[in-house]
Amino acid sequence: MTKRPLEILDQVLNRQPVIVCLKGGREIRGVLQGYDVHMNLVLDKVEEEIDGEVRKLGTLIVRGDNVIYVTPSVE
Amino acid sequence: MTKRPLEILDQVLNRQPVIVCLKGGREIRGVLQGYDVHMNLVLDKVEEEIDGEVRKLGTLIVRGDNVIYVTPSVE
Amino acid sequence: MTKRPLEILDQVLNRQPVIVCLKGGREIRGVLQGYDVHMNLVLDKVEEEIDGEVRKLGTLIVRGDNVIYVTPSVE
Amino acid sequence: MTKRPLEILDQVLNRQPVIVCLKGGREIRGVLQGYDVHMNLVLDKVEEEIDGEVRKLGTLIVRGDNVIYVTPSVE
Amino acid sequence: MTKRPLEILDQVLNRQPVIVCLKGGREIRGVLQGYDVHMNLVLDKVEEEIDGEVRKLGTLIVRGDNVIYVTPSVE
Amino acid sequence: MTKRPLEILDQVLNRQPVIVCLKGGREIRGVLQGYDVHMNLVLDKVEEEIDGEVRKLGTLIVRGDNVIYVTPSVE
Amino acid sequence: MTKRPLEILDQVLNRQPVIVCLKGGREIRGVLQGYDVHMNLVLDKVEEEIDGEVRKLGTLIVRGDNVIYVTPSVE
Incomplete structure (x- = not known):
């Protein structure tokens, strides 16, 4: 069964922090509250x-x- | 409960200054009046x-x- | 009360000059006549x-x- | 009164040459025939x-x- | 008979790992779960x-x- | 009278070769067959x-x- | 008579290999199966x-x- 990419984000909302890799080489880490x-x-x-x-x-x-x-x- | 990214901006309208990080390495700071x-x-x-x-x-x-x-x- | 970004431009139409900062490091200055x-x-x-x-x-x-x-x- | 950017181009159609500044540093000059x-x-x-x-x-x-x-x- | 590019991805869902080549020279490998x-x-x-x-x-x-x-x- | 940019291409279809200037500095030359x-x-x-x-x-x-x-x- | 660019691709589907020139200087070669x-x-x-x-x-x-x-x- 296929998973929709954006719906996967629902599973990590307001839980353990996510890492977001940005263009230009930046990497930030935080708790996802919305998208x-x-x-x-x-x-x-x-x-x-x-x-x-x-x-x-x-x-x-x-x-x-x-x-x-x-x-x-990952922790 | 999820928060819509753009609606979060409502909470900082006309209040404490925000920092806006721009492509190309610029960072500006000011009071958000609209979006x-x-x-x-x-x-x-x-x-x-x-x-x-x-x-x-x-x-x-x-x-x-x-x-x-x-x-x-942050101040 | 929130202001729509593009409507703000109405307030400077045909008045004092605006500075326009362009990608690639150029900055021009002139009287806004339309957008x-x-x-x-x-x-x-x-x-x-x-x-x-x-x-x-x-x-x-x-x-x-x-x-x-x-x-x-600013002048 | 505001002017629509693209309509301004109508005023220079088939008249004196325009200068077109292109990304990448090129600048060309010619008579605008359409857009x-x-x-x-x-x-x-x-x-x-x-x-x-x-x-x-x-x-x-x-x-x-x-x-x-x-x-x-300008000439 | 022609194959639709995105439908091809269905054939590798949840099976052997795929290689994804990203802009900027990065290459990652993993099991495709959705798109x-x-x-x-x-x-x-x-x-x-x-x-x-x-x-x-x-x-x-x-x-x-x-x-x-x-x-x-390929393995 | 204004000319629509893409319709101009009709006039050179299947005739004398055109030069196409591409981003990244490439320039190719060929007979336009369609667009x-x-x-x-x-x-x-x-x-x-x-x-x-x-x-x-x-x-x-x-x-x-x-x-x-x-x-x-031009030849 | 004009040819639609994407329809031209139909003529090479599942036949002799095509060369695909990619941004960033890469060039790949393969049999087109779909688009x-x-x-x-x-x-x-x-x-x-x-x-x-x-x-x-x-x-x-x-x-x-x-x-x-x-x-x-070309071979």
Whole structure:
């Protein structure tokens, strides 16, 4: 049985953090709170690791066209 | 319960400034006054920090396709 | 109350010049005479400053996808 | 009163040459003979100046997504 | 008889792993669990080989516009 | 009287070769056999000159988004 | 008589291999088994030549926006 890509995102809403890989080499991590059909994302408790240092970004509204992939983070 | 990405922007309209991260490495900060479905933004009291110096830009209409993410700025 | 980004442009039509920041690092300045939903712009009395020298371009029809932001110029 | 960007092009049809600034740094000059809603252009008597030398290109059908701006050339 | 590109993806759903070649030089490998009309993909058991080292990424939702091609991996 | 850009292409169908300038610096030359609304092109007897050497490519179906301009070649 | 670009592809379905030139400098060769309106392609018996070495890729689903042109390979 096939799974619709965007519906998979429902399974990780408000649960364990996801990793979002963005175009341009950025990778952020946060709790997914919402999304829409363009893959615009609302993320909470967002952290970005740059050169080994963690920058806390709080809540983020990401424009979908910047996303390469979303993955539940492995812990 | 899921939150629609663009509706989240309603919560920060005309309140504390938001940080808008743009493609090409620019980051601006201002009070969100409006937006539309393309993530075109109206920002007021906009400031951009370049090399430690703050440039005041006043009111800005940003074309949505330049946006990477929007975040309420942490103070 | 929220403001629609494109409607804000109405307030600067045929008034003080606006600065238009274009992709690729160009910045032009002129009087906004018209626009449409794609942010295609008609500008009059356009000037571009390149390396400290001002180049007069007259009337310009700018294709909207080149626009990063539009701002009323501060004088 | 606002002017629609594409309708402005009507005023320069088959008259004095226009300058078309293209993405990638090219600039061509020719008489506008037609256009459509995508800003696809038909230009006649097209010339391109490269390193001070003028290359005559005749009639050109330009795909609109390459256009940065169109301006009536100043003489 | 012609085959519709996206329907071909049905034949590899939940079977042997596929290789997905992404823009920017990345190549990932995983079991295809779903897709949609934009070529958004759900992949499971994803692995990425970087400089000879394998990084396990688990489940991935890939935004379709990053895809160059999908191919059943040869073993 | 205005001319629709794509209809101009009708005048060169199956006649003298056209030059097609593509993004990325390539320029090909061939007889236009067909086109559609996206400026997808069918070209026959296509030749590409690379470093002074002519490479014969036969029939080509070019995806429209690669086209910068099309021009009847001057001989 | 004009030919529709995508219909030309019908003539090479399941016949002699085609060469597909992709953005980013890649060129692959294979038997066309299907396509759709976005120029998404299904290719079989795909080979890619890199630095004089041939890499066999089997069946490929290529996302259409990566295609520059398709041409029946000359033998």
